[in-house]
Amino acid sequence: MPKPVAALAVVCLLAAAAGAQAQTPPVPAPTVPPTKTVRLLATGGTIAGAGQGPGASYRAGVVPIGDILRAVPGLGDVANVTAEQIANVGSYDVDEAIWRKLLDRIQVALADPQVSGVIITHGTDTLEETAYFLSLATPSTKPVVVVGSMRPGTAVSADGPQNLLDAVRVATADDARNRGAMVVMNDTIFDPRSVTKFDVRRVNAFAAPSRGPIGDVLTERPRFFAQAEPHDAALPVKGDTLPRVAIAYGYAGVRAEDIRAAASGARALVIAGVGAGSLSAGARQAVKELTAAGIPVVRTARQGVGDIWYNPAATGDLSDDALGTIAGRELTPAKARILLMLALQTPRSRNDLQALFDRYGVAGP
Template sequence: MLASRLAGYGLAVATLCTASFSYADSLPNVTILATGGTIAGTGATSTTTVGYSAAKLGVEKLIEAVPEMKTIANVSGEQVFQIASENMTNDHWLKLAKRVNELLKQSSVDGIVITHGTDTIEETAYFLNLVVKSKKPVVIVGAMRPATAISADGPINLYNAVGIAGSKDAQGRGVLVALNDEIQGAREVTKSNTMLASTFRAPDLGSLGYVVRGKPVFYRATARKHTVDTEFDIGKLDQLPEVDVVYGYANAKRTPIDAFVAGGDVGLVHAGTGNGSLATPVKEALKEARAKGVIVVRSSRTGSGITARNGEANDDELDFVAADNLNAQKARILLMLALTKTRDTKDIQRMFEVY
């Protein structure tokens, strides 16, 4: 009788183990790459939502804080670097992008989530959107409140991001940004508020969809080319061309333009007033910079809308490039990558109209 019961128990355990294995085997495999930011931040008290310390918790702590992720994906983690995102550099981008491409080549990886500080999340997202060479989902996620705060938004954002990264519906949609139950496209999204959890917006075109019960629900797709359809290859790059942004305002001077050119910049983005207007001294400085070989892109500081070619300046005559509806910080990224391919302004203008 005892032997029979033990045999039955053994069979039950074996059946349970087989069922557990089958369940885990059916889940997508999602790798979380951690880079720091507020999502990994800590505050002095549970009500500290301003003045906290970013990038304090490692990736394992982030995973441990959301055990529910294990019900929707097989999750693994890797700490790529641990910084506040205002300290993100071109070198960080190259390292991160190369690691993403390495992982996505593996059949054992179905999608990637990147935890990131919100200050430059839109820039990292757009850079990856142009250089990732896979249709598998890449989702960047952050938080507006540190992990120690009451109602911290990091855990649910991370859970949602893993759900998106593991979904077949997210494949081929470019790099995505997930916060506040919304899915944003990398090209269009921007941080619009200093403090609110609803800070991320796509002012021209709106979000791509929502996350419901950990699953993405899409309503539109990004029309511009991205990921596998771009011409950019960072595989052999160890640095990016020097490009900076000059801000337009009343009483603007040429001083920063001259300084950037003297410092060795090969490209400049001007975030102009209105539709990319150029104050007289700024225009003269940019003309001189172009004569020295510096590529000039006109963008706008307004935050939305198209900077029209030959609108507020005669771009054909000046040999400038118009940024379309990219904001200045994203125009800088596209210009850097464009300069790895060409210095022909007509070809660069084509890129701004395609990507």
């Protein structure tokens, strides 16, 4: 064979081999079984919601947890997730009975050496309240992550699958140990003491305006901004029923009888006061009557943002000493109610209650 022809043949063979190599599909990498197990407790909410189409109208708490898990791509590569349906309701229907059932199942899961962490799927309306309750009633050793969504699974660009995947990543992260209960929403990790829902529609509805978030989930590995603070259950649940605590809302023209009516039949009262937890003259008169009768009253801010600290005697009849009240610190009225419910399981003085609000009503060190 003449040399030019031989050379051409070699080139053709090399090209064919290269083409064949290019067309050969890559060998898939072997799947490594996840090494951690997460226990998921489902309660319903928008993350379990469904509508007739991709629009905004839907009903919360209708999709079973098994269907929700199957809608999250790659979840099984992150952790072994075992699930239990505790309830399937909109979180406007979450009550003490559901809290107690959750707490019982969480305690069982935390005692299991095979479980790395617990996740609770929850509606966003009262998500922050459940998370705060659990932060007080459970120890911090293993993470307890509360997660929800602002859009149902039937919506275009539903946020539930990503939020749930982020929650699993947080619950299995080594850095999440000793942090106790946390909220994960929209790539962000929050302390239950400081997080609150600020918008009724948008996916970035949750924020912590006084303190900011404690971490984020922008990659496969969650990032925390500060060291963990290990703790035991601050206020374990005792007995069959928690003390009833009511909330009164402050506004221009609120009268003494409005405060008395709100407190009727309650063991304690939280007032969502105007400004920095301020009360009208009529409200102050009713509050003095209540505290003189041994009913604890906590001042909070109706806007839910800011530190309501102790008013000193120099403020005269507005002072907490004059009113016999307790400063609610950074807690929203709803969270102040929860702290009081748990605290009043044991007889406590006003000074004792103030010390609890100074400790558990302020996020961070």
